[in-house]
Amino acid sequence: MxxxxxxxxxxxxxxxxxxxxxxxxxxxxxxxxxxxxxxxxxxxxxxxxxxxxxxxxxxxxxxxxxxxxxxxTVKTIKIKHYRARLYDKNGELLKKHITLTKGKCYWAWNDAKIVKIHGKKYYRVGKNRYVRANKATKVEITTALDADKLK
The missing domain is CATH 2.30.30 (SH3 type barrels.)
Incomplete structure (x- = not known):
């Protein structure tokens, strides 16, 4: 069509x-x-x-x-480490110590482009929420979780 x-x-x-x-x-x-x-x-x-x-x-x-x-525009990333923590735009751990679960898929903003913060690579997964790029990989999948909705 x-x-x-x-x-x-x-x-x-x-x-x-x-x-x-x-x-x-x-x-x-x-x-x-x-x-x-x-x-x-x-x-x-x-x-x-x-x-x-x-x-x-x-x-x-x-x-x-x-x-x-x-x-x-979003793509999906799959968490490959058992404890992937979330960081803010300055590369500091979020105070709530939210972790993304190994094996689950999450939406990554900007087509899952890697962002560098203080020389380290991250995927942006929400509003002021980033996960280290070495803890996740890009995948082609149509359903995923929204990291902004994690408390």
Whole structure:
């Protein structure tokens, strides 16, 4: 099918309003339409960006628009070490001492590109959450866990 080959799956990383073609937030049942953080959406034309009133938007499959800054392209990583800890953007361990489980798959932001923090390699797995690259490997899988939802 030609239609589905032009859609690109993206992760919503911030609660996001939906907009119409004029840049006005859409309303449903007297409330602004919101897509919650952690949901996936399909963007039209392989992620073609549209400018509405000077701001960048993606067009969704339903014809509505969403701000580019609220979406990320994701890939999956599989944890290969029994205790993979989470770090912040400065490379310091999170105070909650959250660990990712060996053998489980998690969403990695920015197509699972490696980020260097103080010379060490990390995958970004959430908002201010990183896991050491030597504790995980990229895998091709369609379901995974969201590290942002771990407490």
């Amino acid at each position: 030609k239609l589905f080959s032009t859609l690109l799956k993206k992760l919503v990383v911030h609660n996001s309003y939906l907009y119409d073609a004029n840049g006005k937030a859409t309303v449903k049942k007297h409330k602004l339409t919101v897509i919650k953080h952690g949901k996936f959406v399909y963007v039209w034309n392989n992620g073609e960006e549209f400018r509405i009133k000077g701001k960048k938007f993606y067009r969704l499959a339903n014809g509505k628009f969403i701000k580019v800054a609220n979406l990320q």
